[in-house]
Amino acid sequence: MTRSPLAPPAFPALAAIQGVTPRVAKARYKAWDRCDLTYVEMDEGTIVAGVTTQSKCPSPEVEWCRDALPLGRARALVVNAGNSNAFTGSRGRAAVEAIAARVARHLDCQPSDVFVSSTGVIGVPLPIDKAEAGLDAAFGAEPCTWEQAAETIMTTDTFAKGASAQAIVGGTAVNIVGIIKGSGMIAPDMATMLGYVFTDAAIDPALLQQLMSAANRRTFSCITVDSDTSTSDTVLAFATGRAGNPVLSQMDDPGADAFAAALEDVCRELAHLVVRDGEGASKFITIAVTGAEDDASAHRVALSIANSPLVKTAIAGEDANWGRIVMAVGKAGEPAERDLLSIRFGATQVAAGGYALEGYDEAPVAEHLKGKEIDIGVDLGLGNGRATVWTCDLTHGYISINADYRS
Amino acid sequence: MTRSPLAPPAFPALAAIQGVTPRVAKARYKAWDRCDLTYVEMDEGTIVAGVTTQSKCPSPEVEWCRDALPLGRARALVVNAGNSNAFTGSRGRAAVEAIAARVARHLDCQPSDVFVSSTGVIGVPLPIDKAEAGLDAAFGAEPCTWEQAAETIMTTDTFAKGASAQAIVGGTAVNIVGIIKGSGMIAPDMATMLGYVFTDAAIDPALLQQLMSAANRRTFSCITVDSDTSTSDTVLAFATGRAGNPVLSQMDDPGADAFAAALEDVCRELAHLVVRDGEGASKFITIAVTGAEDDASAHRVALSIANSPLVKTAIAGEDANWGRIVMAVGKAGEPAERDLLSIRFGATQVAAGGYALEGYDEAPVAEHLKGKEIDIGVDLGLGNGRATVWTCDLTHGYISINADYRS
Numbered sequence: 001m002t003r004s005p006l007a008p009p010a011f012p013a014l015a016a017i018q019g020v021t022p023r024v025a026k027a028r029y030k031a032w033d034r035c036d037l038t039y040v041e042m043d044e045g046t047i048v049a050g051v052t053t054q055s056k057c058p059s060p061e062v063e064w065c066r067d068a069l070p071l072g073r074a075r076a077l078v079v080n081a082g083n084s085n086a087f088t089g090s091r092g093r094a095a096v097e098a099i100a101a102r103v104a105r106h107l108d109c110q111p112s113d114v115f116v117s118s119t120g121v122i123g124v125p126l127p128i129d130k131a132e133a134g135l136d137a138a139f140g141a142e143p144c145t146w147e148q149a150a151e152t153i154m155t156t157d158t159f160a161k162g163a164s165a166q167a168i169v170g171g172t173a174v175n176i177v178g179i180i181k182g183s184g185m186i187a188p189d190m191a192t193m194l195g196y197v198f199t200d201a202a203i204d205p206a207l208l209q210q211l212m213s214a215a216n217r218r219t220f221s222c223i224t225v226d227s228d229t230s231t232s233d234t235v236l237a238f239a240t241g242r243a244g245n246p247v248l249s250q251m252d253d254p255g256a257d258a259f260a261a262a263l264e265d266v267c268r269e270l271a272h273l274v275v276r277d278g279e280g281a282s283k284f285i286t287i288a289v290t291g292a293e294d295d296a297s298a299h300r301v302a303l304s305i306a307n308s309p310l311v312k313t314a315i316a317g318e319d320a321n322w323g324r325i326v327m328a329v330g331k332a333g334e335p336a337e338r339d340l341l342s343i344r345f346g347a348t349q350v351a352a353g354g355y356a357l358e359g360y361d362e363a364p365v366a367e368h369l370k371g372k373e374i375d376i377g378v379d380l381g382l383g384n385g386r387a388t389v390w391t392c393d394l395t396h397g398y399i400s401i402n403a404d405y406r407s
Numbered sequence: 408m409t410r411s412p413l414a415p416p417a418f419p420a421l422a423a424i425q426g427v428t429p430r431v432a433k434a435r436y437k438a439w440d441r442c443d444l445t446y447v448e449m450d451e452g453t454i455v456a457g458v459t460t461q462s463k464c465p466s467p468e469v470e471w472c473r474d475a476l477p478l479g480r481a482r483a484l485v486v487n488a489g490n491s492n493a494f495t496g497s498r499g500r501a502a503v504e505a506i507a508a509r510v511a512r513h514l515d516c517q518p519s520d521v522f523v524s525s526t527g528v529i530g531v532p533l534p535i536d537k538a539e540a541g542l543d544a545a546f547g548a549e550p551c552t553w554e555q556a557a558e559t560i561m562t563t564d565t566f567a568k569g570a571s572a573q574a575i576v577g578g579t580a581v582n583i584v585g586i587i588k589g590s591g592m593i594a595p596d597m598a599t600m601l602g603y604v605f606t607d608a609a610i611d612p613a614l615l616q617q618l619m620s621a622a623n624r625r626t627f628s629c630i631t632v633d634s635d636t637s638t639s640d641t642v643l644a645f646a647t648g649r650a651g652n653p654v655l656s657q658m659d660d661p662g663a664d665a666f667a668a669a670l671e672d673v674c675r676e677l678a679h680l681v682v683r684d685g686e687g688a689s690k691f692i693t694i695a696v697t698g699a700e701d702d703a704s705a706h707r708v709a710l711s712i713a714n715s716p717l718v719k720t721a722i723a724g725e726d727a728n729w730g731r732i733v734m735a736v737g738k739a740g741e742p743a744e745r746d747l748l749s750i751r752f753g754a755t756q757v758a759a760g761g762y763a764l765e766g767y768d769e770a771p772v773a774e775h776l777k778g779k780e781i782d783i784g785v786d787l788g789l790g791n792g793r794a795t796v797w798t799c800d801l802t803h804g805y806i807s808i809n810a811d812y813r814s
Binding site: 329394 | 528532716717723744745762801805806
């Protein structure tokens with residue numbers, strides 16, 4: 001698969017996180033010769049928070065994580081690539097239980113301390129023998145880099161994705177590192193694809209969950225590639241506490257703001273990287289809606305635009321077809337007044353007060369649309385609600401990838 | 408534009424409707440040498456019912472029709488092709504008023520007796536001079552055939568679309584004829600594209616509206632090409648009363664059932680023709696959802712499947728990727744139990760009770776998917792709710808058509 005034209009030049013330099021050790025191995029879930037099992041070991045005392053898909057047909061991995069998250073403890077993460085194990089009935093559940101049991105024996109911990117994700121084709125039970133052999137190989141492997149871990153969780157992704165940030169908490173520097181995979185079946189309206197955030201911060205599990213949920217609402221929940229929400233979306237955040245900072249337990253604590261901002265930065269960067277690897281993407285599109293009745297309404301209008309195939313194909317064709325944006329605002333089902341609507345591409349206003357601005361300068365708009373980073377602004381003129389979402393264009397590449405993915 | 412591979416072999420033979428006279432003319436709304444203005448004159452006493460888009464950014468034509476529909480009277484229909492006149496502020500409204508005024512003078516009727524629709528690019532005010540010259544040409548033209556009228560309302564359509572039915576009402580045969588246009592920007596969740604139904608039946612306006620709304624819910628509201636709802640969707644039904652049947656005024660009247668069924672037949676056939684001309688379509692897909700909690704829930708699940716780009720590209724690739732159907736059920740936000748879900752392609756069950764049927768016969772499924780008419784059945788196993796929707800696949804053709812439509 002050719003690397004996405006929107007990919008960053010290289011994988012970023014990511015700090016090691018004290019108390020976190022990633023390893024990879026070849027479980028050979030498909031007929032390939034690449035690492036496809038990621039095993040991340042975490043020190044005792046590591047806490048966890050997370051969000052999962054709201055799909056009514058979730059994978060057994062999602063159900064497993066949902067059950068384990070309220071306990072707030074983690075010792076390991078296992079990610080299988082090449083088979084999502086979704087819609088596999090009791091056999092899929094048995095595979096997850098077998099993986100958790102194997103790791104629990106290895107680490108002498110509870111099975112519920114082991115978090116499991118799988119990604120790939122739907123409907124084929126994950127082969128337990130391959131998973132167990134892969135785990136045994138991972139247990140004996142040398143620790144790997146974040147880049148190797150990010151490569152190992154990939155499926156249709158064209159590049160490995162990672163991000164990091166640092167925050168000062170009570171005078172102590174804490175590190176946050178994240179990796180993510182995702183390219184198609186991306187419309188994490190309520191959660192996201194498979195993403196993992198690791199930090200050495202000392203933080204109370206309830207506060208970590210609160211911050212993770214808030215970051216999710218402003219980052220992963222604001223991206224869409226194709227409006228199709230996966231059965232397996234999961235984001236988990238693990239905190240080892242090894243930085244030795246004064247434990248964060250509420251938002252009033254010194255440094256909690258800085259930690260929350262750093263966590264959101266990492267989540268936003270990871271979310272953007274997924275859009276930059278959107279199947280067939282040639283443009284990264286930012287859609288900012290202002291003037292809505294409230295933020296939730298602005299978010300729904302922005303997603304209506306971001307999910308419109310006609311808007312996305314117009315951007316692919318570098319066509320300033322703002323009429324399709326009007327259409328997408330109109331179909332969103334949210335409060336909107338046609339005659340108050342304003343639209344801009346880049347810095348250039350093209351429509352205001354319900355009709356096209358006569359004689360607006362088309363040159364900067366055409367120039368903007370030739371670029372890879374497209375900014376669309378829509379003001380509804382009703383109130384103070386605002387939201388920003390990110391998506392990519394819809395091209396022949398998406399059709400080519402998805403008309404013969406399974407075969 | 409090549410004729411859609413899903414088009415019927417020829418335009419059907421449609422009866423003349425007593426009291427209805429269509430004519431066409433060249434208003435030259437675009438730089439083309441084709442008829443693009445349709446003018447249909449109707450006898451005094453003609454009544455009208457209709458449904459329009461629920462878009463919050465409707466065209467002035469839609470607003471005009473909404474205002475006139477409650478009066479229930481019609482003398483003329485004008486349809487402009489090549490310019491939708493949507494999002495054009497007060498200038499767009501002025502064009503509609505000028506058209507209605509011109510026709511009202513010609514027929515010595517009220518402007519509100521004149522129904523106007525326009526279809527084409529959004530954001531360019533309809534030129535009043537061209538509309539008036541086109542109308543004058545139409546007034547002096549010979550009456551045309553239904554096929555010519557159906558051709559004249561086309562934009563990106565690749566074939567002219569019409570349908571008809573007959574019903575016996577109180578011993579009298581009444582005819583119903585319909586024409587429609589539509590190919591992209593089709594997701595008439597609450598209304599439809601531009602469709603016109605003409606009948607010589609004698610019927611009370613309130614009953615016609617009731618029957619039209621009911622037929623709309625089961626036909627136009629059950630199709631989608633690309634999930635994008637137009638600013639201009641309109642379906643109007645005109646009844647001249649010239650058949651001389653005993654006037655239908657309530658559902659208990661003899662023949663009302665037959666008329667309602669015939670009206671729904673025409674609407675369903677017109678709706679199907681729009682899907683058969685879906686931009687880039689190579690397969691006509693019927694999605695039947697059963698076992699939902701109620702019919703409304705089944706409808707939303709069916710549309711979630713029909714609007715999934717991953718399902719639509721899989722069908723384009725002739726891939727029995729039922730995992731994507733599971734995904735689309737899961738994201739619909741409707742009651743669903745993964746472990747009760749069953750899925751079939753054609754007559755072949757491929758998944759039941761939450762997992763793939765082992766060793767199901769793939770040969771008839773592959774054979775079915777090679778055809779142009781694809782049947783997908785999903786049973787949710789919860790209740791008695793059912794719904795059927797119709798859509799087409801998503802192919803390179805859709806991208807090609809829409810990445811350079813405006814230019």
